[in-house]
Amino acid sequence: MVTTQRRRPELAAFLRSRRARMTPADVGMPPGLRRRTPGLRREEVAQLSGVGVTWYTWLEQGRPINASPQVLDAVARTLRLDRPEREHLYHLAEVPYESGPESLQGTVGPEIQSILDALDPHPAVVYNARYDILATNPAYRDLFQVSRSPGTRVPNALWSLFAAPEENCPVMFRDRELPLMVATLRSAYGRHVGEPAWEDFIRGLSAASGYFAELWAGGEVVQHGSRVKTFRHPVGELRMTTVSLSINGMPECRIVTYSPADDISVERVALLREQRSRTAEIPPP
Numbered sequence: 001m002v003t004t005q006r007r008r009p010e011l012a013a014f015l016r017s018r019r020a021r022m023t024p025a026d027v028g029m030p031p032g033l034r035r036r037t038p039g040l041r042r043e044e045v046a047q048l049s050g051v052g053v054t055w056y057t058w059l060e061q062g063r064p065i066n067a068s069p070q071v072l073d074a075v076a077r078t079l080r081l082d083r084p085e086r087e088h089l090y091h092l093a094e095v096p097y098e099s100g101p102e103s104l105q106g107t108v109g110p111e112i113q114s115i116l117d118a119l120d121p122h123p124a125v126v127y128n129a130r131y132d133i134l135a136t137n138p139a140y141r142d143l144f145q146v147s148r149s150p151g152t153r154v155p156n157a158l159w160s161l162f163a164a165p166e167e168n169c170p171v172m173f174r175d176r177e178l179p180l181m182v183a184t185l186r187s188a189y190g191r192h193v194g195e196p197a198w199e200d201f202i203r204g205l206s207a208a209s210g211y212f213a214e215l216w217a218g219g220e221v222v223q224h225g226s227r228v229k230t231f232r233h234p235v236g237e238l239r240m241t242t243v244s245l246s247i248n249g250m251p252e253c254r255i256v257t258y259s260p261a262d263d264i265s266v267e268r269v270a271l272l273r274e275q276r277s278r279t280a281e282i283p284p285p
Contacts, residue, residue: 008062011092015060018079019045027078049074059093067093096194108135112247115255116140121273122259123240129188129252130201131157131181142272143231143238143258144170158185162209172230172237180227182212183220188252190221224254228261235268235275 020039024030027040027048040048046056051071058065059075072093076086090097108126116124116137123140125133133146133155146155161169161178171177192198206213224244231238240258247253260266 007092012060012062045078048078069095121269122257124257126255162212170231172232179215182215183222187221235271238268239265
């Protein structure tokens with residue numbers, strides 16, 4: 001209740017500031033006479049958005065009314081909100097925000113990819129909050145085989161770990177590590193409750209993996225943190241220290257690096273790189 005009461009004045013102030021920066025010319029209207037306030041009038045925003053003047057006035061006054069995604073979208077179009085502003089509007093109105101397909105998938109520019117490549121032979125990857133795999137370097141691909149969620153073009157680390165047979169799981173100490181990943185997922189889910197893409201993802205993975213469904217029902221929540229994980233691989237066990245780094249301009253995305261945690265793992269990671277180099281030197285048939 002306290003959070004709601006704090007958000008309402010913020011919502012009111014945000015809408016007023018966005019309305020004030022607009023001019024009648026921006027929306028193809030004549031300036032009119034005796035315009036005493038900067039920007040558009042409330043009734044003009046309501047008319048252009050296809051909503052009632054009283055309802056919009058109450059929204060801008062921060063009154064406790066419910067707004068649908070369709071109405072917020074109409075207001076956002078009228079006020080020409082960009083994606084961050086639109087998301088901010090949704091959060092202030094306490095309506096689940098559904099990103100567009102391009103935002104869900106995410107894009108990684110060449111500068112981020114060059115960082116990943118420069119970290120080779122250390123595995124590195126860009127994850128979003130759902131553990132979708134947005135970019136990798138060759139060393140990461142040496143270490144992991146990844147799977148895609150049904151209906152998507154994006155590989156996902158959680159699907160790779162939970163939907164595959166247990167004996168194929170590359171993570172050792174599975175009953176310790178996988179609950180932590182699910183708890184991390186749930187900490188991000190709190191910002192996306194009700195969004196169709198997230199709800200479909202949780203529902204689909206729960207149906208594919210009873211173990212995931214059990215962990216999800218447990219309700220545990222943790223944040224990202226550096227830790228040592230042990231991986232099963234044909235070259236032998238690999239003990240790797242993971243570190244998460246946030247990425248400017250890519251909200252809820254992070255670079256995760258895997259560094260060998262002991263001398264044996266250093267040797268085995270080097271061996272993986274040598275094997276890759278030898279494979280690349282073999283001419284095609």
